[in-house]
Amino acid sequence: MKSLSLLTLGWFALQAHAAPDVDTEQLRGEAASLIPPFQQQLLGTVKQAMADGGPAEAVKACRLLAPEIASQHSQAPWKVGRTALKLRNPDNAPDTWERSVLEQFAKRSAAGEPIEQLKHGEIVAGEYRYMQAIGTAEACLGCHGEKIKPELVELIDRHYPQDQARGFREGDVRGAFTLSRALPR
Ligand code: HEC
Structure with a gap:
C-alpha cells in the first residue's frame, strides 16, 4: 500500500512535469x-x-559537417542542435516549443534586448530544454546575408531548394542553439 502511494506521488510529480x-x-x-x-x-x-x-568548400563543410558536429556534441544525456525561424536545412526545423521560444527571442530583440541575453530554459514534458539565441556576425553574411556571391547562391539553391536563411544583417537574430535532456532522477 505504501509503495503504491509513493508511485502515485511519483506519477503526480511527472504529471506536473516538475519533480x-x-x-x-x-x-x-x-x-x-x-x-x-x-x-x-x-x-x-x-x-x-x-x-x-x-567559400564553396565552406558551404560544403557546413552542409556535411554541421550535423555531424551537432551529434558529436550530443553526449548523453544532452542533445544539442541549432534551429531557426528562417531555415536553411529543413532538418533543423523547430518544434512547437522551439518555435514559440524563437518568436519570443525575436520580440525581445526587436524591443532592444541584446542578443547575448536571449536565453530561455524550462521543463517541458519530462525534459529540461534550453535555448540561446545566435546572432548574425559579419563572418556569416557571405552565406546568410543580403549579397551572397552568385556562385554560392547557385550552390546553396542546389542543396537547399527551400532556403530561407538569407537576407540577414549583422546583429540580427539568426537562430538559436537548442538543447534538451531527460530530467535527472
Ligand atoms: C560558408 C557558408 C556559411 C557560413 C559562412 C555560415 N553558414 Fe550558417 N549555414 C550554412 C549551411 C550550408 C547551413 C546548413 C547546414 C546545416 O546545419 O545543416 C547553415 C546552417 C545554419 C544554422 C542552422 C539553422 C538552419 O537554418 O538550418 C544556423 C543557426 C546558422 N547556419 C548560423 C550561422 C551563423 C551565426 C554564421 C556566422 C557565425 C554562419 N551560419 C555562417 C552555411 C554557412
Whole structure:
C-alpha cells in the first residue's frame, strides 16, 4: 500500500512535469556550458574550409559537417542542435516549443534586448530544454546575408531548394542553439 502511494506521488510529480528536487539552475548551467565548445568547433570548421578551398568548400563543410558536429556534441544525456525561424536545412526545423521560444527571442530583440541575453530554459514534458539565441556576425553574411556571391547562391539553391536563411544583417537574430535532456532522477 505504501509503495503504491509513493508511485502515485511519483506519477503526480511527472504529471506536473516538475519533480520537486530538480535543480533547474544547475541544468541551465550545464546546458549553457555545452554551447561554447559546440559553437567554436562549428566556427573553426567553417574557417578552416574557407582557408583550404574558399567559400564553396565552406558551404560544403557546413552542409556535411554541421550535423555531424551537432551529434558529436550530443553526449548523453544532452542533445544539442541549432534551429531557426528562417531555415536553411529543413532538418533543423523547430518544434512547437522551439518555435514559440524563437518568436519570443525575436520580440525581445526587436524591443532592444541584446542578443547575448536571449536565453530561455524550462521543463517541458519530462525534459529540461534550453535555448540561446545566435546572432548574425559579419563572418556569416557571405552565406546568410543580403549579397551572397552568385556562385554560392547557385550552390546553396542546389542543396537547399527551400532556403530561407538569407537576407540577414549583422546583429540580427539568426537562430538559436537548442538543447534538451531527460530530467535527472
Ligand atoms: C560558408 C557558408 C556559411 C557560413 C559562412 C555560415 N553558414 Fe550558417 N549555414 C550554412 C549551411 C550550408 C547551413 C546548413 C547546414 C546545416 O546545419 O545543416 C547553415 C546552417 C545554419 C544554422 C542552422 C539553422 C538552419 O537554418 O538550418 C544556423 C543557426 C546558422 N547556419 C548560423 C550561422 C551563423 C551565426 C554564421 C556566422 C557565425 C554562419 N551560419 C555562417 C552555411 C554557412
